Amino acid sequence: MKTMKRKGLLLLLMALAAMPMVGQKQFTLEDLNFGGTNYRKMLPKSRLLTWWGDQLIRMGGDTCWTVNPTNGKEKVLFTRDKLNKRAGLLADSVAITRFESFPYADKPFVKAWSGKECMLVNFKTGKVEWHQPVDMDAQAAEWHKTSHATAFVKDDNLFVTDGSGNTRQVTHDGSRDLVYGQSVHRNEFGIEGGLFWNPQGTRLAFYRMDQSMVTDYPLITVPELNDSAQVIATPAPEKYPMAGQTSHLVTVGVLDVATGDTVYLQAGDPTDRYFSNISWNPSGDVVYMMEGNRDQNVVDLVAYDAVTGSRMRTLYHEAHPKYVEPQHPITFLPWDKEKFILWSEKDGYNHLYLYDTAGRLVKQLTSGNWVVMDMLGFDTEQQAVIISANADNPIQQNLYRVDVSTGKMTRIDEGGRGWHNGNLSASGSYLIDYYQEPDVPRNIAIVDTRKNLQYRYFTAPDPWQGYDVPEYRCGTIKAADDNTDLYYRMVMPVNFDPSKKYPTVVYVYGGPHAHNVDARWHWSSRSWETYMAQRGYLLFILDNRGSENRGRDFEQATFRQLGQVEMQDQMRGVDFLRTLNYVDTARLGVHGWSFGGFMTISLMTNYPDVFKVGVAGGPVIDWKWYEVMYGERYMDTPQTNPEGYAQTSLIHKAKDLKGRLQIIIGLNDPTVVPQHAYSFLKACIAAGTQPDFYVYPGQGHNMMGHQSVHLHERITRYFDDYLK
C-alpha cells in the first residue's frame, strides 16, 4: 500500500493547518458548491492565455497584452475601448463586447463579437476586415477561418452563409424526426457536433439523423413559476432508443458551398450502424469516417470521395470480442499529406499509430502500459507531435514531445508532477502549461518545446487561506483480483483526532470514461467532501476497475455485468477502511450520481448490513432502460445478455433495501430518464421497503446553478439525519 504524499514537510504543514485555530473561517455550501454565490472567489485564480501564431497573448475582458514567454513581461496590445473607437464601432449595438481569438499567425486580426455580429478587426489599423450577423436562434454554428463561411442549424435544417454573407438554406425537411447538422449517437464515440468543414472551408460534411422510428420518452415541462402565459404543464418528449430497441438511421452529406450541391456518402444501409469520427484529408476532397456495427465490436476506417460520395476504400479494421470504441478522428501530419495518426487501444492502451492513405501501418508512435490522453498538435518544422499522457504515473497527466521519426518521447511540462493541460502555439515551438499538483492550486508555465525549457508565468495563491481546510490523502489498495492497484483519496475530518471514530461516507462513480482520483489540487477532491469533512465526516473515494485511464482490460473487466466487479473493488475499499481505527464502520454511508447512483443502490442492496445510509442521484436501475449506444457497448442487448441484465438490475434488489436510501433525480433528465427511479420505487413499494425520494423539476441529469447548492444541502442533511 503506497501513499502518494510526496513531502513529509507538506504533510506536517497540512496537519498543522487542520488543527483548530482561533479565527479560522468555516466553509459554507455557497463557498464550495459550483452554483454557490461565493464559489468563484474560492477557486484558484487563473489567466486567460492564447496564441497569435507563436506570440503569447493574455486576454482580458477589456485589454489584450503580448507576453514575453521567457520572463512573463506583458505589454498592452490594444484595449477594447480604443479599438472600438478606431474601428468606428461607437454605438452600443455594434461595439465589440468580447474577444475570441487571434486566428491568423500572419495577420494582426482579432476575432471579436458585438452583441449581434461576428467580426475580424485589424488591431493595428482598426479596420473591420470582415463581419457577419450571427443568427441567435441557431442550434449549432461552425465558422471557417479560411473561407469565412458559417454553417449553422436552425429549426433542425442546415444553412450556410458563405464568406460574402450570402445565406443558403441547404435542407428543407428538417424536423424533430429528421435532424440535420447536429450531434448523433447521443454524443458517444467522441461526437460533439454535426458540422465538419474541410481544411479549405469549401466543403462541409454534416450529419443527417432520421429518428422518426425512435420511441419518445415522455418527459414533461412544469412551467416556470413566474410564467403567466403558460399555466399547465406541457409534454417535452425526448427521442430515446433504449437498449435492444429500434435505433435511428444516420447518414452523412457533403455540401459543396460554391455550387450548393449535396452528395451523401455511399455507406450503404445505415440500420444498426454507427458513423463517427468524421475528418478530411488535407486537400479537402476525401472524407474519412469510422464505421462501427451495432454490437460495437468491429470498426472500419473508410475513405469517401467528397465530390461523388462514392466509397473509396477501407483503410483500417479493428475488432475485439468485447468492444472497440473509436473516440478520435484521424489527424494528418502537417508535413506529409499521405500520412495520418490514428488512435487505438488494440495493444491494451490508448496509443498513437502512423498510417498512410493506402491503409498501411507505418509505425506505432507511442507504446507502454499507459495511455495517451490528448494530442495537442505538432511541431511541424521539427516533425514532432505534442501529447498529454499518464506515462509517468497513472493518476498524473503530463505533457510530452514525441519525435515522429525516432519515436523518442520527452516530458516537457514544468515539474513533471500533477495534472497538466497544454495549449500549443501555431508552429508548435511553444506551449502554455496549465497545471495543478496536490498542493498546487494552479500554476501556469510557458514551455519552449524544442529546448525543453519551462518559464513560470503565473502562480495562483491558495484561495482557501484562512479556512479550516481538511487533510487530503491519497494511496493505493489492491483490487479484488489481488493484483491491480486502485487509487483512493481520503479526506480527513477537520480537527482529525485518530483516537476518535468518525462516520464515513464513500463517494463513488465507478463507471467507464471517468475517474475521481488524480494528482490535481487536493487529489481532485470534490468540494462537497471538504464541506463534509468540516462537519466531522471522513470521506473515501476509490477508482475501481472499469474506470478510465488505466487501459483497455482494466476498463473492460466490467463487460456484460456492469457494477459487479466495481462492487467487489469498492468492498476492498471497505476492507481497507475496516483496518483504520478512526473509521466507524458501523456508520458507513455511500453517495454517488448517475453511474455512481447505480453503484450506490447496488452497494446498499447487495451489502445491506455494511452501508447504513445512501444518497443516489440520477441512478440507472436497470440497463434495459438506458440508451443503446452506451448501454449496449458495455452490456450488449437484453436479448443477447439476459443473465447480465438480470444480475445487474436493481429491480430484483429492491426487496433487500435495509438502510436509509434517498434517490434524487432531475424531473427532466434526458440521460437517465425518470423511469429508472420510478420503477425502483414501484419495486420497493411492492416489496415493502422504504427508500426516500426527491425530484428537481426542470432539471436534467445534473442540478445546475444555485440548485446544486440546494441539492448538496439536501444530501448533507440526509447523512446528518441518519448517519451522524
Add this chain to the structure above:
Amino acid sequence: MKTMKRKGLLLLLMALAAMPMVGQKQFTLEDLNFGGTNYRKMLPKSRLLTWWGDQLIRMGGDTCWTVNPTNGKEKVLFTRDKLNKRAGLLADSVAITRFESFPYADKPFVKAWSGKECMLVNFKTGKVEWHQPVDMDAQAAEWHKTSHATAFVKDDNLFVTDGSGNTRQVTHDGSRDLVYGQSVHRNEFGIEGGLFWNPQGTRLAFYRMDQSMVTDYPLITVPELNDSAQVIATPAPEKYPMAGQTSHLVTVGVLDVATGDTVYLQAGDPTDRYFSNISWNPSGDVVYMMEGNRDQNVVDLVAYDAVTGSRMRTLYHEAHPKYVEPQHPITFLPWDKEKFILWSEKDGYNHLYLYDTAGRLVKQLTSGNWVVMDMLGFDTEQQAVIISANADNPIQQNLYRVDVSTGKMTRIDEGGRGWHNGNLSASGSYLIDYYQEPDVPRNIAIVDTRKNLQYRYFTAPDPWQGYDVPEYRCGTIKAADDNTDLYYRMVMPVNFDPSKKYPTVVYVYGGPHAHNVDARWHWSSRSWETYMAQRGYLLFILDNRGSENRGRDFEQATFRQLGQVEMQDQMRGVDFLRTLNYVDTARLGVHGWSFGGFMTISLMTNYPDVFKVGVAGGPVIDWKWYEVMYGERYMDTPQTNPEGYAQTSLIHKAKDLKGRLQIIIGLNDPTVVPQHAYSFLKACIAAGTQPDFYVYPGQGHNMMGHQSVHLHERITRYFDDYLK
C-alpha cells in the same frame, strides 16, 4: 365545551380497556389499513340484505334466504347450486356465479350473472326468463328493468341493446375529444354517469361532451415491472381544464330506442354552462335538467320535450351571491304525476321542497337548522317520504318518516343515536337500518316504518376484542368566530397517562363536501389513528368551517379564500390542545390528504413555529392549477379573484417552511395533478427551503390496495423520525 361521551360507564369501560393488560394483542398496519392483508377480518361483520318487493331477503354467495322482519328467522329461498341445476346452467361458462337483485315485487325472478351473461331466473320454476351477453369492454352500462334494454359505452361511442338482444351503435364519432354517455363536469354537481333511462326504458337521455378544446395535462404511465411487451414509459394525457381556462362543451341527447332517432335538447350555446341532475317525468316524455352558469351562482331547472328536444319551460330559478350547487335531480311523487320534490339550500340548509310541473311551489317539506342527507324513497300508500338527516344532532345521521300532507316528521331508526343508513322496501312499509354508534361496531335493525317499530336483526361483535384499543373522545370547541360549535375527535395514546406529555398529530381535511367527526363507531376514527395511538401519539381531528352537513353559511364561510378561515378554526383546535397538560405542543405534527394536504402545507408555512412535522398527501398548492368546476365554485377564477388566489397560494409560502414536511403524491393523480407538488418543490428550491417528497408511480389521487399500507408505514415513519 361539550363532550359527546354519552355514558360514564362506557367511558370507564373504555378507560379500563386502554390500561396495559398482559396478552393484549397489538395492531399492525396489515390489520388496520384498508389494503392490509388482515384488514377484512378486523372490520365489524355485516349481513347483505335486500328487498324482493316487501319481502326481506338475505343474500349469501351461494344461498338466498327469506327473512322474517320481526323475528329475524331465515328460510332458504334457493341455493346457487340447485338453481343452476334446475335451470340447466351446468357448464362453468354459463352457470350463475353471482346474484344481484330481485327487481320485480310481483315476479319470483332473481337477477344473476354468469361470467359472460346477465340473466333473469325464475327461482320457483328454474326457468331462465331472459338473458343477454355482457360486453366486458364497455366503459359504462345501464340496464333497464322494464324494457330489458341496456345502454352502454364502448370506445367513447354509445350503443344500445334492446330487450330482444339487438344492438345498435348510436354514435360513430366518439373519441378522446368527443365523449358520449359518460360522466361530465368531472363528477361535480352529483353527476355519476352519463346514461339516463326514462321510467319505461324506451328513451335514453345521454351526455355528449366535446372536450377537444380542453388542454391535456401530460401524465405518464410507467410500465408494470412484469410487462415484457412494453419497455418505455408512455404518455397518458388527461383532459384537464384548469381554473379560468377554456372548458368543455356539454350537450344532452335523447335516443328513442324503437326508432333509433336521437334529438338533442335545445338548450342553446353550451359554452361556460353546466348541465346536471338529469331526470324524467313519470310518463317518460319530458326531460328535466339543472342548468348552471360558469360562475355557479345561478341555476335553472328546465323542462324539455323528449320527442322534439324543444325547450318547454323554466320551472325553478335559484341564485346566490356566492354559489349554488344542485346535487340532486328532482323526484316525482309516486302518487301524483304533477308534483315533484326538489332539493335546495336556499333557506340556509339542505331541505326538500314540493313543486308542481307548472313550476309552482306547493310547500316546503322539511325545515330547520339541520340538513337532509338522503331521500330513501316513499311510502306510496300512506304518502310519506323516508329521509336521512342530522335533525337530532349535527354529527348523527338518523332516519325519518315525513308525512307529505302534514309535514309531520318522525324518527324511525333504532336507538336514535349514531349514524344510520337505510334501505327501503318496495312499498316503503319496511326499512333495513344499518347503523353504528360510537360504541356500536354495527347493528342492523328492520323497521316497520308505519308502526315505527324496530326489530334487531344483527349485532356485530367487537372485531377488536383482545387488542390494545385506545380511547376515542369527541367534543366541541368554538370556531374562530367565537360562536359556531366545531366538533373534534381525540384519540388518546394507548396506556394513556395524563401526567405524561405526548407528541400530538393533527389530522385534517377541512374542505367542502366532507367531514371527519361523526357518531359512528369510535367517532369515525380512521384506523391509522389507532395505529399511531398504539405508538404513543395523541391524535386530534377537528371539522372546521367549510366542511359539510352544517348548512350553507358554515360551508360558504370559506368562499374565495379557501384555507384561510379553515386555518383560523384549526388554530382554535391548537389553542384547545394547549390547555391540555398531556399534549406536548412542542411536538405538534399535522397530516392530511388532498384538501387536507393543502391545509397541512398551509398550516406548516403560516404557523412555522407551531407545527414541527407535517405530511401532506396530494396537496393543492395553488388553486389556479385545480380544475374549473370545483375550483371556480369556491374560488371564482384567477382573473376575477386574483387577491384570493394570491393569498391562498402556497407558492408564496414556500420560503416560510421551517419544520419537516413530506409531500406525497400519486404520479398518475388526475385530480390534483403532479404540477402542484412539482411547482411547490421548485419554489422551495428557489427559496432555499427543504421539503421532503415521495411519489407512488401508477397511483392516482389516493393509494389503492396494499400500496396504502406502504404509504401509512411511510407516514408513520416520518413522524417517528422527526416528532417522536
